[in-house]
Amino acid sequence: MKFDKESVKKIAWLSRIQIDDDKLMDFVKDLNTILGYVQVLDEISQKDLEKLSSELEYYKQNGRFCELREDIVKQGLSKKEVFQNTKSKQDEMFRVEGSLSEAEDNS
Amino acid sequence: MNTKKYDVIVGLEIHVETKTKSKMFCSCNAEHFEKESNSQVCPVCLGLPGALPVPNKHAIELCVLAGMAFNSEIQTLSKFDRKHYFYPDLPKGYQISQYDVPFCVGGQVVFNDNGTQITVNLERIHQEEDVAKLVHKKDLTTGKEYTLIDFNKSGVPLIEIVSKPEISSAKHAKLFADKIRQTMRYLNISDADMEKGQMRCEPNISVQSKGSWKYVDGRILPVGDHELNAQVEVKNLGSISAIEEAIEFEVERLTSKLEKGEQIRKQTRGWDPEKKETYFQRYKETSADYRYFPEPDIPPVFLDDKFISNVKSMLVELASDRIDRFINKYSLSEYDAKQLTEKREFADFYENLIKDEKLKDFNQGEIYKKCANWIIGPIFSLTGHAEDDLTIKSFKVAEVAALIKLVLEKKINSNTAKEFLEKHATEQKSIEDLMNTGNHKQISSHEDLEEIAKKVIKNNQKAVSDYKSGKTASIGFLVGQMMKETQGRAEPQTAKKLLEGLLK
Numbered sequence: 250m251k252f253d254k255e256s257v258k259k260i261a262w263l264s265r266i267q268i269d270d271d272k273l274m275d276f277v278k279d280l281n282t283i284l285g286y287v288q289v290l291d292e293i294s295q296k297d298l299e300k301l302s303s304e305l306e307y308y309k310q311n312g313r314f315c316e317l318r319e320d321i322v323k324q325g326l327s328k329k330e331v332f333q334n335t336k337s338k339q340d341e342m343f344r345v346e347g348s349l350s351e352a353e354d355n356s
Numbered sequence: 357m358n359t360k361k362y363d364v365i366v367g368l369e370i371h372v373e374t375k376t377k378s379k380m381f382c383s384c385n386a387e388h389f390e391k392e393s394n395s396q397v398c399p400v401c402l403g404l405p406g407a408l409p410v411p412n413k414h415a416i417e418l419c420v421l422a423g424m425a426f427n428s429e430i431q432t433l434s435k436f437d438r439k440h441y442f443y444p445d446l447p448k449g450y451q452i453s454q455y456d457v458p459f460c461v462g463g464q465v466v467f468n469d470n471g472t473q474i475t476v477n478l479e480r481i482h483q484e485e486d487v488a489k490l491v492h493k494k495d496l497t498t499g500k501e502y503t504l505i506d507f508n509k510s511g512v513p514l515i516e517i518v519s520k521p522e523i524s525s526a527k528h529a530k531l532f533a534d535k536i537r538q539t540m541r542y543l544n545i546s547d548a549d550m551e552k553g554q555m556r557c558e559p560n561i562s563v564q565s566k567g568s569w570k571y572v573d574g575r576i577l578p579v580g581d582h583e584l585n586a587q588v589e590v591k592n593l594g595s596i597s598a599i600e601e602a603i604e605f606e607v608e609r610l611t612s613k614l615e616k617g618e619q620i621r622k623q624t625r626g627w628d629p630e631k632k633e634t635y636f637q638r639y640k641e642t643s644a645d646y647r648y649f650p651e652p653d654i655p656p657v658f659l660d661d662k663f664i665s666n667v668k669s670m671l672v673e674l675a676s677d678r679i680d681r682f683i684n685k686y687s688l689s690e691y692d693a694k695q696l697t698e699k700r701e702f703a704d705f706y707e708n709l710i711k712d713e714k715l716k717d718f719n720q721g722e723i724y725k726k727c728a729n730w731i732i733g734p735i736f737s738l739t740g741h742a743e744d745d746l747t748i749k750s751f752k753v754a755e756v757a758a759l760i761k762l763v764l765e766k767k768i769n770s771n772t773a774k775e776f777l778e779k780h781a782t783e784q785k786s787i788e789d790l791m792n793t794g795n796h797k798q799i800s801s802h803e804d805l806e807e808i809a810k811k812v813i814k815n816n817q818k819a820v821s822d823y824k825s826g827k828t829a830s831i832g833f834l835v836g837q838m839m840k841e842t843q844g845r846a847e848p849q850t851a852k853k854l855l856e857g858l859l860k
């Protein structure tokens with residue numbers, strides 16, 4: 250696949266990032282370069298990989314699964330720790346800019 | 357709506373916060389209602405870099421239990437996936453959810469619509485995590501909008517129950533949600549209190565012209581050259597009745613748009629419970645926009661035989677089965693059986709009561725009916741008022757059994773019994789103590805009552821002459837006077853017969 254102006258615009262919207270129209274082409278170029286690195290994988294022969302029908306099959310064959318945790322409560326962070334990396338705090342809550350302007354989207 | 361021209365197609369997504377002690381992927385306290393903001397958070401549920409999620413075993417048990425209750429196929433080998441979107445309620449930028457291999461696939465929800473059994477198939481039940489709580493505010497000086505975030509709810513276990521788009525009316529959607537709520541409560545999976553946000557329902561609704569669509573494998577497909585009308589999702593439904601109202605409103609709105617030849621865009625709408633209207637929120641993202649991929653921090657989950665058999669042991673008899681059993685085994689009417697099985701604790705109370713030692717020497721058929729009447733009547737009327745905080749838990753089975761025994765032995769009359777019942781519940785008094793304080797013993801012997809009857813006749817000449825002149829109803833007044841003389845202890849039937857005899 251390749252990025253064009255439209256797909257970059259869409260990704261920008263999904264990521265809630267504002268990109269000015271005159272900068273769009275820069276992003277198209279950059280993202281296509283990044284995609285190019287991954288597309289190297291297309292050149293690898295997939296012959297040896299066909300045995301694995303899915304990621305789950307791989308784990309099944311190796312018998313390694315997730316450890317589950319017992320349902321026990323432990324005290325989390327103190328208030329001081331919770332807010333130590335933010336300056337934007339109000340009423341013991343994190344304060345961020347308004348976030349209800351989604352209705353203006355253009356998807 | 358013109359039902360000859362259009363079909364209503366509804367699918368329901370129901371989110372339920374399950375009842376665990378700790379959160380889904382960390383050990384923070386999951387009980388978040390009205391707790392001090394951000395007091396139950398850690399690096400995992402705050403989405404801090406490098407924090408590693410570890411799934412809560414009991415949460416997965418509850419998810420699988422929900423699947424078993426609805427006959428879903430349980431996926432013993434499953435995995436978690438990341439669902440991406442950007443919103444301040446989601447600190448990681450993704451929600452850990454399940455995409456292509458949920459714990460529970462398929463299943464059926466069966467409910468009753470006025471005697472007709474309706475089956476709605478499920479798509480899936482999957483495990484995910486709840487998001488943070490947002491409080492939207494406006495700065496009064498600058499007029500700028502801002503948002504405050506409390507992460508206590510972030511990471512609380514959440515299951516999503518997804519129906520196939522097989523629901524054909526607002527009423528059935530309501531009955532479906534009712535059934536889900538009752539099952540969650542019966543199995544102790546969740547309290548499913550919609551006002552506290554423990555259960556959230558999101559119907560997706562579309563209205564299609566008759567003959568323009570067909571249903572294939574859980575999907576709505578167009579017939580021939582027809583184009584399907586887009587579906588609308590409604591959020592923020594705070595009660596079961598709101599589900600019905602919102603769907604009815606949307607069906608009317610969508611139908612009138614179609615009648616005017618307007619196009620419908622896929623969108624999410626909110627519900628205003630005051631105005632009883634839906635309102636536009638946003639156009640909807642599609643599944644591909646969520647960029648699902650396997651959660652690399654959590655290896656696949658394997659549920660072994662021990663896990664599955666443990667969950668099976670949690671599966672108790674569900675309400676619908678219990679209704680049938682109550683009707684067949686205890687000869688209760690359908691109405692009584694339904695009342696008693698409305699909540700698991702009522703049904704448990706009833707079954708413990710009829711099995712109580714103190715009642716075993718009486719005619720069992722009579723006990724089944726009497727006990728049902730005492731619960732549905734006096735106990736429900738005492739627990740029916742939220743202000744005095746009485747619940748079924750305020751009553752002890754052994755004490756209620758002792759009370760019913762006294763009534764059956766005619767040692768106290770039913771008015772005294774009701775008084776005792778209330779005192780037992782409100783003041784935690786035993787029936788024995790109540791019997792011993794003050795004289796409550798019922799007076800039923802002729803000799804004891806005769807003197808009192810004579811006195812009442814002597815002092816109430818007006819009622820006596822009324823009775824003799826044919827106003828037989830005034831016998832009730834005279835019985836009442838006898839009750840008064842005896843502080844309610846006279847056995848009313850004997851008193852009445854005595855009076856009738858004396859006045860002949």
Ligand SMILES: [Zn+2]
Pocket residue numbers: 325379382383384396397398399400401402511
């Ligand atoms: Zn946490």
